[in-house]
Amino acid sequence: MKRVTLLYGLLLCCLQTAFAQVHPGNLTIDEQSDIDSFAYTSIDGDLIIQEKSAGAIVELNELLTLTSINGNLRIIANGAVSNLDGFSNLTDIGSGSITISNNSSLNNINGLSGITTITERLVIEDNNVLDNLDGLSNIAILDGFEGFSLRVKRNPNLSNGCGIIPILTYDPSYVPVYPSINSNGTYTSSVEDIIAHCNTCNTYEGNLILTSQTQVDTFNYCEITGNLTIQENVTGGITDLSSFATLKTLGGGLYIKSNTSITNLDAFNNLKAVNGSLELSKNAVLANIDGLSNIETIRGNLVISINKKITSLSxxxxxxxxxxxxxxxxxxxxxxxxxxxxxxxxxxxxEIKGHRNMRSFTGLSNLNTIGKDLRIIGNDFSNLDGLIKLKEVKDNIELTNNFKLSDIHVFANILSIKELRIKNNNLSNFSGFSGLKDVRAIVLNNCDITNLNDLSNLTSLANRLVLYNNKNLENISGISNAIGKNIIQLEIGGNPNLVSLSGVENLEVINSFVSIFNNQKLKDLDALSNINKITKNLKIQDNSGLENACGIVQLLENETAVGGTTTITTNGVNTSAVETIIAFCDTNRVFNGNITIRTQEDVDTFKYAKIIGNLTIQESSAAAIRNLDGLTSLTNVSGDILIKNNVALSTLDGLTSLNTVEGEFVLDTNNTITELGYFRYLRSIGGKLSVINNQSLKNIDGFSSLRGVYGNIIIRNNKKLTNIKWTKLNHFPF
Known part of the structure; x- marks a missing residue:
């Protein structure tokens, strides 16, 4: 019995669902929930869609199940509905009428394209933004009462009535009697206007160049297969472009240039695509380009150039x-x-260039990709906020001569570009480029930055580094992570406050040229000491404060290291000639990197005054290092000093020229050292000082000139060390 009851229930449900697909009688829909729950394929009566309050209905997409109405279709007074696409499957309205009235946001009725016959009336009235009737183009028969069959009125934006041409031309005797068409937009306010506008369609094959008003007035084409050029041949020769209202299809480009009397482009409002480039240039009084507002696609370039009166690009x-x-x-x-x-x-x-009156950059707000360069040149806006969604520039970014530009945060999502060129802006920092990982070249000219720390996330820079005339630039260490062994070009000039080239220490080969000039406070070229090859020219010139050029001595001593000319002149006392540099650097050489000394030969052949890195002295085998006399040229170590596990050293005398240790100083397990020697020039140690496990060490008086140790002091397990006389350091705990 239970099985019979269950089967009966299921059968009843299915029957109810099947019959529910046809709505009996009239149906009124006044809110979105009615639309969303709509499930009918047919309505046996009228269908009325009229919102009960403003915005109550926003879209009709759920009506796609509907295929027939055996009555009237009335779509009235809906403020938010923009299209009738939900009626795309409707093919039959039986013996009824269609009324579309007072829908303020409705811009197209293409969803009615499945309807071919109306047996009563067709009314299209008071739809403010409706611009075409293309959705009615399949209706060829309209059988209504005389004087009431067709009403198209008060649709102010309606510019294309060609969708009702089949109705108007179905029976010639029908045209002057039944339709009531008036008070619409251009070319749609009378039957005659619509027929004239829609039925005269000729095609011009090839490119068309018009240079006079006479030629413009005779234009009667709806299609041009090539380019259209409008360019007067005498001043004031073209004044009115209204004859182009018939143009719908352009197979090539549109060029309107060098005209002195054209004020608007209203006649082009039927053009939706330009299958070439669009250029508006040197049109002296062209102010209104709203006639182009229906263009959705340009398959070429868009150039708007030197038009003094254009005030909007909307x-x-x-x-x-x-x-x-x-x-x-x-x-x-x-x-x-x-x-x-x-x-x-x-x-x-x-490219946006030469707009000195432009104060706001709010457009392009959805742009996320630029396929080639971004060039912002010679404008007066302070920010680029319109580019907030920009994520990719596939080639270069150039910001030049934008004297008020101070904010570039919109570039935060850009990870990679080919070249970054920045010149003459109002930028005090490059924080907007802090996300950059990869760039092939950097050219900075006349920037207000003091350092390149905002570019510290860069990991690759392989082409050019050019720094010109940056008056506040003090150091470039921020790009150290991006500099590898090779670069094509290194130019650093006219930076009066630059004191160091630290940041380019990894460079070994320059595949073009090096030019360091007119940097008055630059003290040394130590950061260049690993470069062993320059394929073209080397110029070191007009760096008046340059005291030490030993960073390039390896290039000067090797005749084949520089492939082109070498120019060294008008620098400091010891840096203005090749011979002078070589002589000076005989005892003042620089080594970039870490050095490990393991044998006496390493000691005896040592020739550096400065190590930009760590120094380790640790013999490779027992008694391999007997003394450190060959290290007397060394004055500066920018890293740590580690002296460990040496069994034949009795003193550190060879290191007593040291005046700077920026890292740690560690003396560990050197069992034959009895004394340090006198480090008379060493005033401070930048890290910890550790003296441990040196079994023969009797005193550490050699460190008596020290005034500061900026780390821990560890002195322990030195069995013969009985007295520490450091009165200057008695405030340090040890």
């Missing part, structure tokens, strides 16, 4: 595809960049 807010470059040049009427809000990708470069 006409391009519908543009979604740009296959070439976007070039905005010297349009002095532009005070902001407020267009291109739907453009997500530019396949070519973006």
């Amino acid at each position: 006409a391009f807010n519908t543009l979604t595809t740009l296959s070439g470059n976007l070039n905005l040049l010297a349009n002095e009427g532009l005070t902001d960049l407020d267009g291109f809000v739907n453009l997500k990708q530019i396949e070519g470069f973006l």
Whole structure:
């Protein structure tokens, strides 16, 4: 019995569902929830869609199940509905009418394209933004009462009525009697206007160049297979472009240039795509370009250049595809960049140049990819906020002569570019580029930065490093992680406060040239000491404060190290000639990196005054190091000193020229050392001082000149050490 009851219940449910697909009688929908729960395929009566309150209905997509209405379809007074795509499967309205009225956001009715016959009336009234009737183009028969069959009124934005041409031309005797068409947009306010506008369609094969008003007035094409160029041949020769209202298809580019009397482009409002480039240049009084506002695709470049009166680019807010470059040049009427809000990708470069009146950069707000360069040159805005979604620039970024530009945070998502060029802006830091990982070249000219620390996340820079005329630049160590063994070009000049080249120590080969010039406070070239090959020229010139050029002595002593010319002149006392540098550096050489001394031969052949790294003295075998006399040239170690496990050393006399140890000083398990020697020049140690396990050490008086140790002091397990006379350091615990 239970099984029978269950089967009966299931059968009843299925029957109810099947019959529920047809709605009996009239149906009124007044809120979105009615739309969302709609499940009918047919309505046996009228369908009325009219919101009960503002915004109560926003879209009709859930009506796609509906295929027929045996009554009237009325879509009335809906403020948020923008299209009728939900009716895309509707093919039959039986014996009813269609009324579409007072829908303030409705811009197209393409969803009605499945309907072919209306037996009563068709009314399209008071839809403020509706611009075409293309969705009615499949209706060829309209059988209504005389005087009421067709009403198209008060649709102010309606510019294309071609969708009702099949109705108007179905029966010639029908045209002057039944339709009531008026108070719409251009070309849609009378039957005659619509027929004239829609039925005259000729195609021009090839490129068309128009140079006079007479030629423009005779234009009667809806399609050009090539380019269209409008360029007057005499001043004031072209004044009115209204004849282009018929143009719908352009197979090539559109070039409007060097015209003195054209004020607007309203006639091009039927153009949706330019299958080439679009150029507006040198049009003296062109102010209104809103006629281009229906263009969605440009399959070439977009150039807007030297148009003094254009004040807005909002006409391009519908543009979604740009296959070439976007070039905005010297349009002095532009005070902001407020267009291109739907453009997500530019396949070519973006250049914005010469807009001294532009104060705001709010456009391009959805742009995320630039296929080539980004060039911002000679503008007066202070930020680039419109580029906030930019994630990729595939070639170079150039910021030049934007004297008020102080904020570049929009580049935070850019990880890699080919070249970064920055010149003459108002940037005090490069924090906007702190996310950069990879760049091939950096060119900085006349920037207000003091260092390159904001570029410390860079891991690769293999092409050029050029630093010119950066008056506040003091050091470049921030790019040390990006500098490898090779670079093509190194140019550093006109940086009056630069004191060091630290940051480029890894360089070994320069595949073009090196030029270091006019850096008045630069003291040394130590950071260049690992370079062993320059394929072209070497220039060290006009660095008046340069005291030590030993960082390049290895290049000067090797005749084949520099492939081109070597120019060294007008630097400091010991750095203004090749011969002088070689002579001076005989005892003042620099080594970049760590040095480990393991044998007496290592000691005897040592020739450096400075080590930019660590020094380790640890014999390779018992008694392999007997003394340190060969180290007397060494004055500076930027890292640590470790002297450990040497069995034949009795003193550290060879190191007593030291004046700087920036790291630790460790003396560990050297069992034959009895005394240190006198480190008369050593005033401080930058890290810890550790003297441990030296069984023969009797005193450490050699450190008596020390005034500071900036780390722990550890002295222990030195069995014969009985007295420490360091009155200057008695405030340090040990």
